[in-house]
Amino acid sequence: xSGFFKSSIGRKVAMALSAFFLMFFLLQHLAINVLSVxxxxxxxxxSHFMGTNPVVQFALQPVLIFAVVFHFVMGFILxxxxxxxxxxxxxxxxxxxxxxxxxxxxxxxGITILAFIVLHFIDFWFPEINTKYIQGDWSxxxxxxxxFRYYEELVHKFVNPIRVVAYVVAFxxxxxxxxxxxxxxxxxxxxxxxxxxxLQTIGxxxxxxxxxxxxxxxxxxxxxx
Numbered sequence: 414x415s416g417f418f419k420s421s422i423g424r425k426v427a428m429a430l431s432a433f434f435l436m437f438f439l440l441q442h443l444a445i446n447v448l449s450v451x452x453x454x455x456x457x458x459x460s461h462f463m464g465t466n467p468v469v470q471f472a473l474q475p476v477l478i479f480a481v482v483f484h485f486v487m488g489f490i491l492x493x494x495x496x497x498x499x500x501x502x503x504x505x506x507x508x509x510x511x512x513x514x515x516x517x518x519x520x521x522x523g524i525t526i527l528a529f530i531v532l533h534f535i536d537f538w539f540p541e542i543n544t545k546y547i548q549g550d551w552s553x554x555x556x557x558x559x560x561f562r563y564y565e566e567l568v569h570k571f572v573n574p575i576r577v578v579a580y581v582v583a584f585x586x587x588x589x590x591x592x593x594x595x596x597x598x599x600x601x602x603x604x605x606x607x608x609x610x611x612l613q614t615i616g617x618x619x620x621x622x623x624x625x626x627x628x629x630x631x632x633x634x635x636x637x638x
Contacts, residue, residue, distance in 0.1 A: 429601035431484040443626045457561035461553040492520045522590040529583030571634040584624035591620035
């Protein structure tokens with residue numbers, strides 16, 4: 414098994430598995446964020462449940478963090494090995510003849526998304542860890558706020574137009590990354606045989622709707638704060 418994951422095929426399979434997990438997480442994360450637009454109270458309740466549930470906090474959250482780190486590290490490793498195997502950079506390679514622009518530039522969209530994840534961690538995850546694990550406050554409350562604090566914290570982050578622009582740009586790059594990555598993940602698992610066009614269509618829909626949903630949430634709160 415260790416030999417399999419040291420091979421090129423093994424790495425691609427591992428990359429695909431982490432991609433599937435992260436794509437499912439994006440869908441779940443968007444579903445919760447959209448609640449903040451239509452029902453702040455429900456958003457607060459669901460956020461508090463996710464933020465205090467021991468299974469989510471001590472089992473799923475570590476898996477998510479591992480998947481994020483693994484996906485990006487493996488992506489960079491595969492990129493470096495591909496470039497080394499080619500012996501020339503993409504700028505000199507006539508890859509446009511048999512591959513899309515996005516497939517040849519996944520590294521750049523990946524770096525942009527990684528920068529966004531760092532920003533997102535600074536905005537939300539690090540303060541949450543500080544509140545719960547350092548201060549020991551698991552109540553979900555905030556002084557001066559009636560009910561749970563999660564909705565107020567979310568809206569506050571989208572007051573600054575610079576931060577909103579950064580989020581929008583990041584999600585545009587996420588859409589570009591998903592446009593190629595969705596089908597590529599299935600291809601690595603051997604799942605495109607006979608249904609490549611169907612998967613490409615589903616991938617296009619997913620890569621548009623998911624980023625568009627997050628952008629909608631950010632713009633809605635910015636325009637209505």
